[in-house]
Amino acid sequence: MSTTTITAAPNTGSASLGLAVPPFTPHAISVSLPTWRDNVGYEEGEKRVIDSMVSGYPRFFIHLTIRKLARICEQKFGVNGELCLLCPSKKIADHCRAFMLARLAQEGSNTPPHVRLVQYLICPENTPVESSSPQQARPHSSASIQCVELHIVLFPADIFPIAKQFWQHSGMGISSRLAEHCLSLLPDDLSRSQSPPQSPLPSSPTIPRAAFRAPNKHYSVKHTPKSPSLGEARPAAFVSQAQNNASDELSKDQSTYLEERYGRNLPLSAGAYAKRALRRRIAGVLLRDSSDDGPGGPSAGAQDAEVGPSSRGVQDVTEDDVYLFPTGMGAIWNAHQLALGARPPAKSVCFGFPYTDTLKILEKWGPGCHFLGHGLDSDIDTLEGILAAESASSPSTPPILALFTEFPSNPLLRCPNLSRLRALADKYDFLLVVDDTIGNFVNVEVLPYADIVVSSLSKIFSGDANAMGGSLVLNPKGRHYAALKAHMAVAYEDNFFTEDALFMERNSRDFAQRIKIIDSNTHAVCAFLHSRSQSSPSPPPLPAIKQVFYPAYITPENYAACRLPSGGFGGLFSLTFTSLAASEAFFDALPCHKGPSLGTNFTLACPYTILAHFYELPWAAQYGVEEGLVRISLGMEDQEWLLKCFGSALEAAEAVV
Template identity: 60%
Template sequence: MLFPTKRIAEDCRDFIERRTALDGATVAARLAHLLVHPGGDEVQPRITNGQQSPVDGSGSVDLHIVLFPSTAFSFAKQFWQHSGLGISSRLAEHCLSILSSSDSVTQPPSPKCNRFGLKSSNRHYSVKSNLKTSPKQSAYIPAALAQQSQDELDSGHATYLEERYGRNLPLASALVAKRALRRRIAGVLVRDSADTAERAGDEDLQVGPSSRGANVSEDDVYLYPGGMAAIWSAHNLALSIRPQAKSVCFGFPYTDTLKILEKWGPGCHFFGNGVDSDIDELETLLAEGAARDPSKPPVLALFTEFPSNPLLRSADLPRLRALADKYDFLIVVDETIGNLVNVQVLPYADIVVSSLTKIFSGDCNVMGGSMTLNPLGRHYTALKSWLSTNYEDVYFNEDAVFMERNSRDFKPRIRIIDANAEAVCDFLQSRSRAGGVADAVIKGVFYPKFITPQHYEHCRIKRSDDKSGYGGLFSLTFTNMAASEAFFDNLECYKGPSLGTNFTLASPFTILAHFTELDWAARYGVEAGLVRVSVGMEDRNALLSVFKAALEAAEATRA
């Protein structure tokens, strides 16, 4: 397996050896270092923003390889999956292009770089449909390019178009792109509109006070290759600076978050429902732990999503913050679903993490993650000090350039998606048992407007000049599996396991994420027939028609 730095490769090797030992037979892994370098240029130091970078100015790439017996593959895959710290597809493509150009032996052609998602033989990926009549299209494919075939755009031409016509910053401006990203996430840009976006990362740009509810600066924001990498890094950070203790997972989370807390460090206390009664149980656990050993905090850190995925429950953050202050543990909040336009969670957290891959990007052509420190938090100095020495910038430059371009208009996109999702959920709620319809096939609509609304409202941003909504994600449960299957099969939108795309995307979430543990998931309300939907930017009336048709198909199963 390939990783961008030696430290990450060492972490993978240590994980393989530790987990295989627990499995009964320790497997020894070893490391190899490969420098991929285009011929003719002197190799330059790989330093980015004061930190080691996998790519230097000449295009050379450091790859660190973990070698292990094939019998240990499942353990290596766990590290790769949970940590999210493998190399990105764009970095892999960059390496292959160097190897192909420097090898005199005839090589098979590399896959063409599909920057725009243009022509495809699969009708589900066609971009020629009319957005106003069909929701099955991204709203952000340039009109001038939509009629060209993929074969007409090689990777060089695509890069030229991106840079020439103002969509992307030049690849040489990756540091500027990263600075712009950190400023957007910190909420310090005074203006960030289409006409000023290209200057958002200028070193001398005047920035204002943060809109995040704390005195955040761009230097308090750290970028990662993906959301899971940010979560893994936050947990690793907590383990590095705090006394060893179990962490707390509050609420039913995305599957890898729980696995991280269970497989690294002393383990995890899981409060899978994430409701107020769970806080009562947590408070009892904390009091008993403090009584047993008053010399150290009873838990390391509490991780929670706001709201949670897929049940869209919001925790009582003020109450959790009070417990953290009383018992001296960290709070890490994943704001991916709520997003920084809709909710203000930083005042209650020590660390806020987010998957930028989702609605912050929207175009689903690049991955990224972020970790933001609360400068007003009691542990800020210790967190900042550790990161100043140990943080590695492994976010590939080209990924950062695409993320910067995609995120320039994330605020107006989120507002459109918020409004669309609320309209769809209001309709579905009116046809559900939770909405008072006795013979409905929909049992419940899991959406922050209806689920733990008092906690969501406490953190929802309500500034008159920056109205926020409830996000674009919701889930449905049904009275029987036949109705669930009929609804999903007849829902005319893209189908896939991600969320936060500019187009509507549906998933049979539990079947995909928890197929081997369906009974366990059901204990926390995550039923096998749950359908999760991420709403996009399509015409609202078209969306409502699509959901109405799918619901009628589900209702027909009652006959």
């Protein structure tokens, strides 16, 4: 039986400023910023907003549970005021340390700081030591609880912003559920005596920042912006007063009850089943994707589950070609690490205006990248010139390492011509990596064109906005499949915490059905808004909407080339307006949740450019990402109610034109 509730009754408004979205969710992955002024105030460090923040997107806002565990580790192992980041494995901690030292060297640091690693084996008291990796299951029996091996990166406090870049870009830090598990193994007097730090961290140099930096501002102090192509991030200040006063704060017993009451918990011993079910679901090999639970866990993950040829467009794909990661960005970071490890060194290409951290990964690891930010066919012409020039200068090696692109892109919903890109990849021998998060594999089929497909499972695959995850799929028909597979056999480690995987598996059982409802809702709302826009064949006399960015209207021929016969156009769209005042009026009047993230079962909106590129607005604008752009992820609410909501918001926008 499906575990996701289809929302028939509308959500009448957003949560209060700074609280979790969804409300009453201990591991929520969004935060409420209900007005345009709240979002601007967030970016400007307005005290009213900062003091209200108790949640945020996990790669940018370090969860309060993780902060609590970090403070314990700092007091136990730190010296001279050292701070720390918490990693799920030694390999990730090594990557973090190497990244920090490399970035500091690039910034001209004459005396490299002492960045050190500590391995911390956390065991419950009076329990025989049985070491385990963080991703292994924790049985409910207290007598058989396994220890957790935590890897701590300690460093001087003034370089925290550099460490935070690794946390943000790689997406490979520990999850809040893993931190909660670690705290449960510590003595009660130790875990209860600690609370998140309340004083700000020391000031530090500004650093590049990425989309949805809501948590960054929660930590922040004011700073001077740097290069518009990079943006900024700011150091952290831990705020706990708002958490203590939050109206939606739940006790541990209450939150556990809610999760278990609605069927979203399974014994952690079922973790292997859940991960196998996830890999099979993503590979498209399940002949019957049952929502039932078997004796050991989800029946879709049982050894005797019925599987067959893949439905992903490449029949040879199996569950063994699917790799799971703690976050979607973790999948992208690992795809880039895979390319660097398996192929000759060269610059990569970022094709199209991407979710910001993808560009940061390609810039900060390896030889760098070429950025073709429009993602149109004219950029493919430019790409051909780059490839020809690089090949002429070095004919013995591939001209580029890999090309990364989104299908469609976030937030402009543009789709590249994958057929042309595939032809160039074959001709010039580079990898083609496609992020299908926005399109999703119920609607589009991109794997036949790609060597690697990455996706954020945190979005519509989950839908409930209470778990993070990512996937990477190798195309067994790709010319470099053998080399990529061999490298993954040596390099891959499973850092997807079991409890996060359990939630993700339960959430995703009915994702195909949810997508159909969301596709239908979005198509209806976009048709209405498009008819009232400046780009409509019959625009109103004084339109408030300039353009609707939606795959049915933006590069439709490229989307159609990969659209499945029964596929829709997805649940994401963006709007630009004829004035900034119209943008603000529309956003403020829209009665839905407002905050970062997308692909939720409920409608979620944000002023994307304000959140993602506040200190680089002119740079973003040159690629069509305007200051007043509003991005909306449609949910499963009643369609007629949604049309009324958007109609009233549009009236508010038109009133100020």
